[in-house]
Amino acid sequence: MPYRAPVSEFAFLMDHVVGMDRVAATEKFAEATPDTVQAVLTEAGKMAEEVLAPLNRTGDLQPARLENGVVRTSPGFAGGYRAIAEGGYVAISADPEYGGLGLPMSVTTAVNEMIASACLSLQLNPLMTQGQIEALENHASDEIKELYLPKLVSGEWCGTMNLTEPQAGSDVGALRSRAEPKGDGTYAVSGQKIYISWGDNDFTENVVHLVLARLPDGGPGTKGISLFLVPRNLPNADGSAGVGNSLKVVSLEHKLGLHGSPTAVMQYDGATGWLVGEPHEGMAAMFTMMNNARLGVGVQGVGxxxxxxxxxxxxxxxxKQGRVPTDEGFGTILDHADVRRMLTGMKAEVFAARALTLDLAVSIDLAHATGDADMTARAAFLTPICKAYGTDTGIAVADMGIQVHGGMGFVEETGAAQYLRDVRVTAIYEGTNGIQAMDLVGRKMMDGGSAAKALLAEIAATASASDIGGPLTDAVAALGEATDMLTGMEMNDRFAGSVPYLRAFALALGGHYHLKAAMAESGGVRAKLAESFLLRQLPELHSLLAQVRLGAEDLYALRDDDFAA
Known part of the structure; x- marks a missing residue:
């Protein structure tokens, strides 16, 4: 399946829509000049097109498998991984002290999207490592950093995160894994974890697991959980991977898609681990990795x-199929109005979702570079919207892609169905999109809606500056009223309308990005696409907000046994 990396689109968005120049103007990211960023994106795009894209179908047809306790990866994946690691793409934003490039998250975001587009099954591996690098940078001891970070940054070793257990999915506090102090500064970690992406492989020297477990004095719920670093192979004195640890891959899941990505059931039987962060503060450290992954998963959806x-x-x-009004004979199906409706909508949604990922990444970069509390709040508010809208867009566009193909889309040989199968899980992991929406209207509105209103003011300013911004002005007013209403509701009433509210906010942001693009390229393709988004996608916002206003009462009108009636 050929793929063309949208390098010029990233450059346009960075220059004209999300304000990348503000990031390069900081002392921390002064080296992220336009020339440097362009060079990184160009080379990454070339690798995605030439090396990774040919592996996508191979991974689907020849999945990872477990043989005698060893994971055998799909043909070509080892070479693809080496290209990613040797290009420095695992650690674009990692600390230069440990071999990283120290470039902004916004650059990582663009590169990750291209790799995800080319071969999502393989891209999951470096994404997990990137999150682990950030968690260790922020929470690990100096000894752990000095040993593990150079190996993870170089790609010699890769990382995972282990949260979920059979009885503890979204309710992480219900986990049963235990960690017993061994008296020498290490811990014996025991328990079973499920759904561990890239739990093992046959192309890196070591696999480093971050595992949530409870110390003997850890209380119930999430407040009693600690985080442990548990390597597949215990490091030797010289830093090389040594003997195997007391852990194993029990099985690999048989999944709807992402067949090239081994999703493991992991068993820990007194495996040696090291505490990361403070005792009983594991969730704080793990959330560093999870928030990194939530942006990353939104990016996967866009990819x-x-x-x-x-x-x-x-x-x-x-x-060519059927007579079309623009041709006396048989033109291509692109001449049919309904096919144009689908493709225009797909293109417009991809643009909006991509701009959102980069906007969030720029906000993260500015927060890290300046310590600006407002920018930190902005990034926090955008995170659940980005994760949910990015993945919802991936699913919707992949589904629409099958429809464009007609009957051939339902035939596996065309490859259209693989995109939908692969992307479907992104709305589930790293916190389901429903959980993202609940977080948005709950924790992210504990400020009384201040972060939401600050964003709405930005969107309103863009709308008022554009000749075609009228629909967006109306949308902002309606969204502002809904925000005020939400902050006065009981929490369960907020939750009932949280998913529609999140999508409504995403659509308003989409209109904001489209208008900024249109104003930067007056009269061009982007202006036409912006007008289409405002007239065809944005009106959905008003019906979504009608659901937000309902609260939860009607959802409880049916008794439990009524559902089976």
Whole structure:
């Protein structure tokens, strides 16, 4: 499946929509000049097109498998991983002290999208390592940092995170894994973890697991959980990977998609581990990794959306079917109004979702570089919207891509179905999109809606500056009223409307990004696409807000046994 990396699109968004120049103007990221960023994106795009994209179908048809306790990865994945690691793409934003490039998260975000578009199954591996690097940078002891970070940054070793257990999914506080002090500064970690992406592989020297477990004096719930670093192979004195630890891959899941990515059931039987962060403060350390992953997962959704859109567009440009009003004979299906409706909507949603990921990444970069509390709050508010809207867009665009193909989309040989199968899980992991929405209207509105209103003011300013901004002005007013209403509701009433509210906010942000693009390129393709988004996608916001206003009462009108009636 050919793929074309949208390097020029990233450059446009960074220059004209999300304000990347503000990041490069800080002392921390002074080296992120336009030339440097362009060079990194160009080379990463070339690698994605030439090395990784050819592996996508291979991973689907020849999945990772478990043989005698060893994970055997899909053909070509080892070479693809080496290209990612040797190019420095695992650690674009990692601390230079440990071999990282020290570039902004916004650059990592763009590179991750291209890698995800090319081969999402493989991209999951470095994404997990990136999150682990950030968690260790912020919470690990100096000894752990000095030993593990150079290996993770170089890609010699890779990382995972272990939260979920059979009885403890989203309710992490219900976990049963235990960690017993061994008296020498290490701990014996025991328990079973499920759904561990890239729990093992046959192409890195070591796999480093971050595992949530409870110390003997750890209280119930999340407040009693600690975080432990548990390597597959115990390091030797010289830092090389030594003997195997007391852990194993029990099995690999048989999944709807992402067949090239081994999702493991992990068993820890008194495995040697090291405490990361303070005792009983494991969730704080793990949330560093999870928030990194939530941006990363939103980016994965956009990556698949871009690839599925390109795949559908190529088909529409070649497929001839039926008479069309623009041609006396048989034109391609792109001439049909309904196919144009689908492709225009796909293109517009991909643009909006991509801009959102970069906007969040720039906010994170500015917060890290300046310590600005307002920028920190902005990034926190955008995170659940980015994760949910990015993945919802990936699913919707991949689904629409099948529709553009017609019957051929339902036939595996065309490859259209793989995009939908692969991306579907992104709305589930790193906190389901429903949980993201509940976080948005709950924890993220503990400020009384201040962060929401600050963003709405930004969107309103963009709308008022544009000749075609009227629909967005109306949308901001409606969203502002809904925000005020939400902050006065009981929490369960907020939760009932949280998913519609999140999508409504995402659509308003999408209109904001489209208008900024249109004003930067007056009269061009972007202006036409912006107008289409405002007239066709944005009106959904008003019906979504109607659901927000309902609260939860009608959802409880049916008794439990009524559902089976």
């Amino acid at each position: 698949i959306a871009e690839a599925a859109y390109q795949h559908a567009l190529n088909y529409a440009l070649e497929r």
